Amino acid sequence: xxxxxxxxxxxxxxxxxxxxxxxxxxxxxxxxxxxxxxxxxxxxxxxxxxxxxxxxxxxxxxxxxxxxxxxxxxxxxxxxxxxxxxxxxxxxxxxxxxxxxxxxxxxxxxxxxxxxxxxxxxxxxxxxxxxxxxxxxxxxxxxxxxxxxxxxxxxxxxxxxxxxxxxxxxxxxxxxxxxxxxxxxxxxxxxxxxxxxxxxxxxxxxxxxxxxxxxxxxxxxxxxxxxxxxxxxxxxxxxxxxxxxxxxxxxxxxxxxxxxxxxxxxxxxxxxxxxxxxxxxxxxxxxxxxxxxxxxxxxxxxxxxxxxxxxxxxxxxxxxxxxxxxxxxxxxx
Numbered sequence: 344x345x346x347x348x349x350x351x352x353x354x355x356x357x358x359x360x361x362x363x364x365x366x367x368x369x370x371x372x373x374x375x376x377x378x379x380x381x382x383x384x385x386x387x388x389x390x391x392x393x394x395x396x397x398x399x400x401x402x403x404x405x406x407x408x409x410x411x412x413x414x415x416x417x418x419x420x421x422x423x424x425x426x427x428x429x430x431x432x433x434x435x436x437x438x439x440x441x442x443x444x445x446x447x448x449x450x451x452x453x454x455x456x457x458x459x460x461x462x463x464x465x466x467x468x469x470x471x472x473x474x475x476x477x478x479x480x481x482x483x484x485x486x487x488x489x490x491x492x493x494x495x496x497x498x499x500x501x502x503x504x505x506x507x508x509x510x511x512x513x514x515x516x517x518x519x520x521x522x523x524x525x526x527x528x529x530x531x532x533x534x535x536x537x538x539x540x541x542x543x544x545x546x547x548x549x550x551x552x553x554x555x556x557x558x559x560x561x562x563x564x565x566x567x568x569x570x571x572x573x574x575x576x577x578x579x580x581x582x583x584x585x586x587x588x589x590x591x592x593x594x595x596x597x598x599x600x601x602x603x604x605x606x607x608x609x610x611x612x613x614x615x616x617x618x619x620x621x622x623x624x625x626x627x628x629x630x631x632x633x634x635x636x637x638x639x640x641x642x643x644x645x646x647x648x649x650x651x652x653x654x655x656x657x658x659x660x661x662x663x664x665x666x667x668x669x670x671x672x673x674x675x676x
Contacts, residue, residue, distance in 0.1 A: 398539050398617050400449045403428040405533050414533070419446050452537040456524040464488070464520060495519055495661060503665035505672055511665070514554060518547070519661040526613060526653035530646065538656075539614040541606065548602035551664040556598070559671035570671065571595060601667055605660060612656050616649045 408415040420431035430445035470485040481489050500515050501508040522538060529536025537543050560567045573590035575583055623642035630638065 398536065398614055400447050400535075400540055401428070402430060402445065402447055404448050404451060404535075407533055419448065419451070448535050449537040449540050449543065452528050452535050453525060453543065456521060456528055456537070459528075460520045460524045492516060495658075499658075499662050500665050503662070503669045505669045508665075508669075511554075511558070511668060515661050515665055518551070518664065519657050522547070522609070522657040522660055523654060526657060527650075529613065529617065530649055530653065536613050536617060538609055539617065541610045544606040544610040545602075547609070547660070548606040551605060551660075551667065552598070552602040555601075555664070555667045555671050558668050562672040570598075601663075605663060609656050609660055612652055616645065616652055620645045620649065 402420040403416050403418050405414050406417055407413060418428040421429050423429040430443060432445045435442045435444060467485045467488040470483075471481045471489060474481045474483075474485060480486075495516055496509075496512050500512050504511050504515075525538045525543075526536070528534045529539065559570060563570075571591070571594055573587055573594055575586060578586065620642050623638045623645065626638035627642070
């Protein structure tokens with residue numbers, strides 16, 4: 344468990360989430376009133392957007408505050424103008440590429456998810472040892488976390504990865520708990536769903552692709568080339584060459600379609616749920632009382648479903664990564 348916690352922290356540092364596209368949300372322009380009798384224009388009404396800031400990245404965060412309206416905006420970078428907030432550092436140029444390393448809201452959420460997972464898992468491991476020495480078995484919260492770890496290891500990782508699957512358990516358990524905490528942080532007030540950013544899910548998918556391909560190279564040696572170049576020795580030589588030219592590009596493309604599906608599935612599911620919830624909340628204000636109770640109940644139901652989806656998407660990402668690793672380790676033509 345201690346090794347798992349340390350690997351989780353290392354994974355969070357490996358994610359180049361600071362290159363996420365940050366969006367600044369400027370206040371809406373003032374709308375002047377056409378007052379009669381030469382009166383002064385009425386104060387401008389500021390447009391309120393409750394959907395976009397929650398599901399997009401930015402250089403500022405909203406935190407709880409003890410005075411009305413019980414919220415405050417914290418700039419994570421440099422102040423731009425009167426209300427704007429821009430990147431803290433200038434982008435790094437690597438040839439034609441531009442890499443933005445300034446902290447954003449989603450970067451903070453990812454670091455918070457990694458920290459929470461590391462603290463909880465390391466604390467659970469120490470409690471497990473302490474309880475085992477005291478009463479011979481874990482109890483309480485440590486027993487619950489142990490049940491989750493054992494289920495993911497014994498029912499998901501080892502059966503799908505294949506022989507010596509324990510070597511991949513630390514990485515895959517790290518992926519599961521890291522994504523789980525990142526998903527759940529988007530459901531709390533003032534939180535943000537970092538896994539609703541396609542840059543984050545794409546980075547996680549790329550890491551899974553690298554682990555999958557490296558596992559294939561380690562287990563098959565030169566036989567790994569058969570997963571890239573199609574060469575069927577059971578065919579005649581002319582047909583073998585034709586199939587090589589046709590199927591080799593297909594084999595190469597298939598290596599990238601799997602991580603692409605991982606990234607889009609996680610991104611779409613975590614984003615769609617929040618949009619539906621916030622749409623129902625908007626209907627509450629549109630219909631008002633008493634009809635507004637119906638959207639309120641539907642929003643509560645979707646929020647409960649989102650808790651389930653947070654666990655489910657972390658589980659599916661871990662399951663599919665385990666399956667891909669297992670397929671690569673035994674791949675042959």
